[in-house]
Structure formats: C-alpha cells, structure tokens
Amino acid sequence: MDLFTHDELNELTKHHDQPCVSIFLPTERKGPDVLKGRVRLKNLLGKAEEQLQEQGLAEGNIKRMLAPAWQRVEDEQFWQHQSDGLALFLAEDGMRQFRVPQSFQESVHCRDHFYINPLLPLLQANGQYYVIAVSQGDVRLLEGTRQGLEELEKDSLPKDLNSALGWWHEQNTSFHSMQQKSGARRGDDTVIYHGHDTDQTEHELKTYFRKIDEVVAETLKGKSAPLLFAGVDYLFPFYQEINEYPHLQQEMIHGNPDDWNASEIHDRAWQIIEPKLQASEQQLVDQFHERAAxxxxxxxxxxxxxxxxxxxxxxxxxxxxxxxxxxxxxxxxxxxxxxxxxxxxxxxxxxxxxxxxxxxxxxxxxxxxxxxxxxxxxxxxxxxxxxxxx
Known part of the structure; x- marks a missing residue:
C-alpha cells in the first residue's frame, strides 16, 4: 500500500497548464480476480489515448506519457500486491501511483491539472485512522478506512521487543507476565519482573517506544486522522508518555494483537472510530447551519x-x-x-x-x-x- 499524504497532494497540485492524466480503478487484494485490474487499466488507458488525441496531443507524446502505466498492465507481479483501489497520475515528467485502502469507480480524466477528488477522504479523518499494534514479537503500523485495515510496510520500525531489549530477555526476564492473566479484569494486569530493577526495565521500555514513535511521527507527519494503540494495558502509558503524534486517542484496543489479523483489528478499532466520525460529521453540519445564519x-x-x-x-x-x-x-x-x-x-x-x-x-x-x-x-x-x- 502507498501512503497518500499532504506532501503528495501538494506535488500533484503543482501541475498546471500541461497535459495531466488521472486514472482511478478498483483492485482486488487477493483471490482469482486480482488480474482483473490489468484489463480495467488497459481499457482506461485506451480511453486516455482517445481523449488526448481529441485534445490535439501528438501521438509520440501520448505514447511517452502513458508508457509507465502500460508497463503496469504487463507486470503480473504488480497486480499481486494491491489494496482496494489504484490511482495513477501521469504527466510529461513521469507517473505517480497510489495503492490505497479505498475502492474507486473506474474513471479517466485528461485535463490541464490532476483530478484528485476521489483521494480526498484519505487526507482527512473521514473514516481514516491508524493503528500502532505492539506485542512481544511484532510491531505493526496499519492504515484503515471504513472498508478495512491494511499494514503499512515500514522497514524502519523495530522488529520486536526482543531485539530492542535483548539483554533483558536473554537473562530470562518474563515479558509474558505483562499479558493479562486468565480471568483478570481489563486494566488489572499484574507485572512481575524477574531479576532486574523496575526503573531499569521502564527505561528500556521507553527506549523501545521512542524508536517506534520516531517512525510513526515521521510517517504520519501532516496527517490529522486518529491513531489507536493496540496492545496489553500495561504498555499503553509508556507509549502515551513518549508519543509525539498529536492525534493519539485516549481509548485503546485491549489485548495481544499477535492474536489478530488486520480484519480483526479493524473490527475492534471501528467500534472506537465510528462514533468519533459521526460526532465530527455532525459538528460540521451544525456549524454550517449556525454560520449560514x-x-x-x-x-x-x-x-x-x-x-x-x-x-x-x-x-x-x-x-x-x-x-x-x-x-x-x-x-x-x-x-x-x-x-x-x-x-x-x-x-x-x-x-x-x-x-x-x-x-x-x-x-x-x-x-x-x-x-x-x-x-x-x-x-x-x-x-x-x-x-x-x-
């Protein structure tokens, strides 16, 4: 998946007074229909050629402009790594592509600027949200919308807690004691540290979360969508203390995210996000009526x-x-x-x-x-x- 940011938006809006082609199509993440995107894109590129010819663009210029997209048509591996929608923006200086967790209606637009409206929900908190899922064995940053949740590929994230706190685990410190005990009430985790001073352990945990936060803050720079923390209750205060992203939510997703796939995390997250979205939308509507007067x-x-x-x-x-x-x-x-x-x-x-x-x-x-x-x-x-x- 490709993250569409305000910086990307600004780059796209800089294109003026030149031929610009914007293409949108739905895609499939997996299954037998993943290659249908090739057929859709091929047909849309045919329409783009017709529109550019009608606008008087030379045949050679049309071929050069659309060549990067035609390469995608022939690239079977590319279609095996899709999200819910694909947006392509082509101009004389090259192509930008965005595989995003939002489905599109098939469309092609040939104008003197890029057509960006279908991507607007990805820039706002209109159902868009993020999850930082932290466990003993994994760290995941995920982006979600109404439709679902998908992991952002971030190699710069720490691999896991073991690698960040190697010396602690090598000496048999039990991280499993941080997991909620069977039958314990939410928020009533019991933590036992074996063989090390508590202050030193907390220092190491903060170091671990600081590494995570550096990546999250840089990745989400300029975004306004809410961020949810998913993990055991004990870890959340550490992340709250370190966090620099201004839209981290006070609510969290309780439990060990190792047990959940992206769809299961989305189900839990949407219970928190949907009421906030509805309240935000209603606030805008109320402002419209009040200010119109x-x-x-x-x-x-x-x-x-x-x-x-x-x-x-x-x-x-x-x-x-x-x-x-x-x-x-x-x-x-x-x-x-x-x-x-x-x-x-x-x-x-x-x-x-x-x-x-x-x-x-x-x-x-x-x-x-x-x-x-x-x-x-x-x-x-x-x-x-x-x-x-x-």
Missing amino acids: HELATADLDTLLTAAQFGLVETLVVSSSARLPGQYNTETQTIIYANKNDEQSEDLIDRAVLMTLESSGEVIGFEKEKLPTELPLFALLRAPLSTVAK
Missing part, C-alpha cells in the same frame, strides 16, 4: 466558487464521488453549466477543491447522503458573504 457559510455554488477564488473558504465539504460539469469564469465570476454527461467539461467541484487548497483551506469528503444541502458541497467561510458579493 450569519453569512459565514454557503451552499450556493456561485458564491462558493467566488469565495474560493478570493481565498475566503476556510473549510470545503464535498461529496468526493460527485461531479458538476460546467465552466467557471474567473473574470466575471459566473458559471456556465454543461450537460451532466459532458465528460470533457470542467468539473466545478474540482475547481472549488483546487482553489480552496491553493488558499490553504481545508477540504473534507462526505458521503453524499450525509450532506445537509441539495448540492453535493458546502463551505464554511473566513469572512461574510458580503465580502464576495458581485
């Missing part, structure tokens, strides 16, 4: 795009699967709507997203049915509507 929120597309153009959108909430075809004139601040089946027209939601990001606004993806507005987007503004009145 004071002209600090809007769901009017004309006003919203004008506000975004002048950097007045603080938070833009969109349905990442929605599309509103049309053209926005930045000189007159007017919209010309297009037929909903016009795939060559500009996407007005995409335009709102790009202008919001360019002015350091926040963009949050919502499921369409949870939006409190008729249109699939709304905005919280930094200044009253009168500031952007035409």
Whole structure:
C-alpha cells in the first residue's frame, strides 16, 4: 500500500497548464480476480489515448506519457500486491501511483491539472485512522478506512521487543507476565519482573517506544486522522508518555494483537472510530447551519466558487464521488453549466477543491447522503458573504 499524504497532494497540485492524466480503478487484494485490474487499466488507458488525441496531443507524446502505466498492465507481479483501489497520475515528467485502502469507480480524466477528488477522504479523518499494534514479537503500523485495515510496510520500525531489549530477555526476564492473566479484569494486569530493577526495565521500555514513535511521527507527519494503540494495558502509558503524534486517542484496543489479523483489528478499532466520525460529521453540519445564519457559510455554488477564488473558504465539504460539469469564469465570476454527461467539461467541484487548497483551506469528503444541502458541497467561510458579493 502507498501512503497518500499532504506532501503528495501538494506535488500533484503543482501541475498546471500541461497535459495531466488521472486514472482511478478498483483492485482486488487477493483471490482469482486480482488480474482483473490489468484489463480495467488497459481499457482506461485506451480511453486516455482517445481523449488526448481529441485534445490535439501528438501521438509520440501520448505514447511517452502513458508508457509507465502500460508497463503496469504487463507486470503480473504488480497486480499481486494491491489494496482496494489504484490511482495513477501521469504527466510529461513521469507517473505517480497510489495503492490505497479505498475502492474507486473506474474513471479517466485528461485535463490541464490532476483530478484528485476521489483521494480526498484519505487526507482527512473521514473514516481514516491508524493503528500502532505492539506485542512481544511484532510491531505493526496499519492504515484503515471504513472498508478495512491494511499494514503499512515500514522497514524502519523495530522488529520486536526482543531485539530492542535483548539483554533483558536473554537473562530470562518474563515479558509474558505483562499479558493479562486468565480471568483478570481489563486494566488489572499484574507485572512481575524477574531479576532486574523496575526503573531499569521502564527505561528500556521507553527506549523501545521512542524508536517506534520516531517512525510513526515521521510517517504520519501532516496527517490529522486518529491513531489507536493496540496492545496489553500495561504498555499503553509508556507509549502515551513518549508519543509525539498529536492525534493519539485516549481509548485503546485491549489485548495481544499477535492474536489478530488486520480484519480483526479493524473490527475492534471501528467500534472506537465510528462514533468519533459521526460526532465530527455532525459538528460540521451544525456549524454550517449556525454560520449560514450569519453569512459565514454557503451552499450556493456561485458564491462558493467566488469565495474560493478570493481565498475566503476556510473549510470545503464535498461529496468526493460527485461531479458538476460546467465552466467557471474567473473574470466575471459566473458559471456556465454543461450537460451532466459532458465528460470533457470542467468539473466545478474540482475547481472549488483546487482553489480552496491553493488558499490553504481545508477540504473534507462526505458521503453524499450525509450532506445537509441539495448540492453535493458546502463551505464554511473566513469572512461574510458580503465580502464576495458581485
């Protein structure tokens, strides 16, 4: 799996006024259908070629631009290592790919900038979360969404507690005493250290967690999704003390994660994450209604795009699967709507997203049915509507 970060987003949004191809498709993690992605990508690349030809791009340039993606079509090993969705971004300077735990509808977009809307939920806490699972024999950092949980491959993480505290275990210190005793109540772990001073043991544990935290903090830099700790109760206070990631949750997943696969961890984590997600979504909806009464929120597309153009959108909430075809004139601040089946027209939601990001606004993806507005987007503004009145 490939981690999609704000840094990656910034790199993608730097591409302007040049041919850019964005491709999205669902993929399979395992089973007999894993190679179906090859067929999907082949068909989407055919559509990309047609669109680029219609836009007047030379045949040689088209072949060079799409060549890295065609190589993926022929690479059977590549399709054996997928997540739930694949996003490819191709331009004259190369290709970026993201295998992510989020399924996509098949689509291809050939524009003068990359189309990023389907990836927006991965940048927010919209059901996205992380788990750091720590046990005696393993350390795993996992990324999850509503759909499931998948391990992030991080070779820089400590291998296990034994390797970090080798001298302790070599002298028969019993880590198993940290596991919850059979029949013990949650949070009532009993710890017995054999042959070593408790202070020294705690020092070694903090060293171990410090190594873990360095990797976690660097990997999740700039992210805002919640992080859950999975492990025996005794270890959590040590991690809390060392942790530098600001979104570590007070709740934890209790138990020995060695006993669980990613799906089982997700089931436990989602019981914690889902209520937080629902509360966060409701808070945004409440803010919209409250601020709309004071002209600090809007769901009017004309006003919203004008506000975004002048950097007045603080938070833009969109349905990442929605599309509103049309053209926005930045000189007159007017919209010309297009037929909903016009795939060559500009996407007005995409335009709102790009202008919001360019002015350091926040963009949050919502499921369409949870939006409190008729249109699939709304905005919280930094200044009253009168500031952007035409």
